[in-house]
Amino acid sequence: MTTVSAQGRATGELRELAERAGRDLEEASAAEILSWAAETFGGRLCVTSSMEDAVVAHLASRALPGIDVVFLDTGYHFPETIGTRDAVAAVLDVNVITLTPRQTVAEQDAQYGPRLHDRDPDLCCRLRKVQPLEEGLAGYDAWVTGLRRDESPTRAGTPVVAWDENRQKVKVSPIARWTQDDVDAYIEEHGVLTNPLLMDGYGSVGCAPCTRRLLEGEDARAGRWAGRAKTECGLHG
Numbered sequence: 459m460t461t462v463s464a465q466g467r468a469t470g471e472l473r474e475l476a477e478r479a480g481r482d483l484e485e486a487s488a489a490e491i492l493s494w495a496a497e498t499f500g501g502r503l504c505v506t507s508s509m510e511d512a513v514v515a516h517l518a519s520r521a522l523p524g525i526d527v528v529f530l531d532t533g534y535h536f537p538e539t540i541g542t543r544d545a546v547a548a549v550l551d552v553n554v555i556t557l558t559p560r561q562t563v564a565e566q567d568a569q570y571g572p573r574l575h576d577r578d579p580d581l582c583c584r585l586r587k588v589q590p591l592e593e594g595l596a597g598y599d600a601w602v603t604g605l606r607r608d609e610s611p612t613r614a615g616t617p618v619v620a621w622d623e624n625r626q627k628v629k630v631s632p633i634a635r636w637t638q639d640d641v642d643a644y645i646e647e648h649g650v651l652t653n654p655l656l657m658d659g660y661g662s663v664g665c666a667p668c669t670r671r672l673l674e675g676e677d678a679r680a681g682r683w684a685g686r687a688k689t690e691c692g693l694h695g
Contacts, residue, residue: 469626472599476621476628483618488632491618492521495600495630502599503630504528505552506591509542510663512550512651513644514604514633519551527552528594528601532586533563534575534665542653549651557594559586575667579683586665592625600628608637609662610679638678 475498483491495503496518504526505518515527527550529543547554559566566574566585575582595601605616622629633641645652655663659671661678670681 467599472626472628473621476619479619479628480617486618488517488636489521491630491632492518492602495602495619495628495632496522496525499598499600499628502597503602504555504595504598504600505602506530507543507546507604508663509539509546510604510653510656511641511645512542512546513641514602515546515550515552516644516648516650517632518602523551525552526598527554528591529554529556530587530590530594531556531558532665533559534586534667536653536655536663536666536669538654539663542651545651555594557590559590561585573667575665579668595625595627598627600630602630602632605631605634606636606638606641607634610677 479494479498483494486494500522503522505515506528507515509529518525518527527546531540531543543554543556546552561569566582570581571577574585601622605613607614607616616631616634618631618634620629620631644650653660653663660669660681661672661676662682663669664682668683672678672681
């Protein structure tokens with residue numbers, strides 16, 4: 459059955475838009491990709507941010523001032539991450555929206571037992587990240603992520619624009635082709651906010667119980683779920 463978004467676009471049309479843009483915009487700059495997304499989706503476009511840095515939020519605010527920036531407050535974040543969220547809301551021309559899980563940490567502990575993140579991290583991520591995001595994206599046709607191909611082998615094939623079959627939405631990754639050097643240069647040039655933990659040995663910032671500092675020579679995401687086969691929270695596949 460064909461479904462239609464609140465804006466009136468059928469899912470088939472959105473899928474075709476995504477597939478065509480993925481081909482046409484592969485060599486486009488991040489600014490060009492975001493300009494296309496802003497013109498195509500307008501207020502039905504949002505940014506999702508872990509508040510590791512504000513690079514994509516900064517880029518998106520130039521293409522669509524006042525754009526919604528969606529942040530998942532899992533209840534397990536470092537104080538520095540919450541502080542970065544608050545700073546982004548204060549200094550950028552964006553509308554920060556904080557999503558929370560259906561249960562507080564205490565309520566989850568009561569139902570599943572304490573430290574679910576140690577015993578079943580996939581379930582914890584599903585309850586505290588995946589489910590809230592799916593509910594929070596209901597009002598949008600497309601979402602912008604900060605995924606980069608150089609971050610890990612699981613992200614090496616990230617398209618700049620793709621169709622998210624699970625969520626039936628267009629997924630835009632404008633900095634997919636960037637390297638860490640590109641990110642660092644953009645941050646320096648524009649004075650973009652970054653999470654202070656990136657200057658304290660962390661290569662990627664997630665929930666506090668499941669994130670550690672990097673060891674010498676490790677890739678940027680090695681500090682996430684260290685010692686486990688898990689490499690993604692489930693938001694991106």
